Amino acid sequence: MKKKLKVLMIDDHPMIIEGYKNTLLGENQKEYQIKIDIASNCDDAYASIVKSSETVPYDMLFVDIKLPPSSDGSITSGEDLAKHAKELLPKSKIIILTMHREDHRIHNILKNINPAGFLIKSDLTSSELLLAFNNILKGKAYYSATVNDHFRKMMTNKFSLDEKNLKILYHLSRGVKTKNLPNYVSLSLSAIEKRKNQIKEMFSIAKADDQMLLEEARKRGFI
Known part of the structure; x- marks a missing residue:
């Protein structure tokens, strides 16, 4: 049957x-x-x-x-x-x-x-x-x-990024300027800046600009 x-x-x-x-x-x-x-x-x-x-x-x-x-x-x-x-x-x-x-x-x-x-x-x-x-x-x-x-990608990284950090990187990679990110991520501009700096520190590129941040994020498979 x-x-x-x-x-x-x-x-x-x-x-x-x-x-x-x-x-x-x-x-x-x-x-x-x-x-x-x-x-x-x-x-x-x-x-x-x-x-x-x-x-x-x-x-x-x-x-x-x-x-x-x-x-x-x-x-x-x-x-x-x-x-x-x-x-x-x-x-x-x-x-x-x-x-x-x-x-x-x-x-x-x-x-x-x-x-x-x-x-x-x-x-x-x-x-x-x-x-x-x-x-x-x-x-x-x-x-x-x-x-x-x-x-x-997640398993080969020594750490993972939460949803909001991933969104920040994603929208930056799509050409959105940092000042406009609050329109795409439910955080204040100051909170976004703080998270960007934390990500840079995690990547060991604390003084990097956004372009270097995105290059490193791509190498690590986050975008």
Whole structure:
């Protein structure tokens, strides 16, 4: 007898959803009877999660990070949805799929959600999606190449930087001036300057300018 699986796919691009569906249903029909629900925004996704928690819980959720926010503004991304899902559906497996590949975003998602699967869309192929799906069903975590690279970077450094420090480095690398960083990082300018100096001291380049700081951060794999 086929094992029944209930899956929620959350993405606002219909062609991407169709690709996921075709991949899973095409290869797993002999072994599984898969029921797939679809949501393209935070409102519909949250409603599906709540309904599932009150009836038959989802076995697996595929969650894109960038989504149209909820109508009341309380849920702004797939990251918020995943947090709700972990609370309402504690036994469900969450797979994050995203185009975001910046180290500070990867770090944040791993820290805040700790998903069973984490796939960067630019890494993704049909065979890798199937591999992730089957590994996660067996209770094994699965991360795509970019996420694994992030782990290796963090492990080869003698220390790690917190989320705000990573954001500071990221936005500096994108050309944002220090005076404008408070618009991107929820800190005062004086707090940002203090953190920059702390990072420079950690890198043993206390008197370096921003360009040297970014060069050192790149060498160490933080950006």
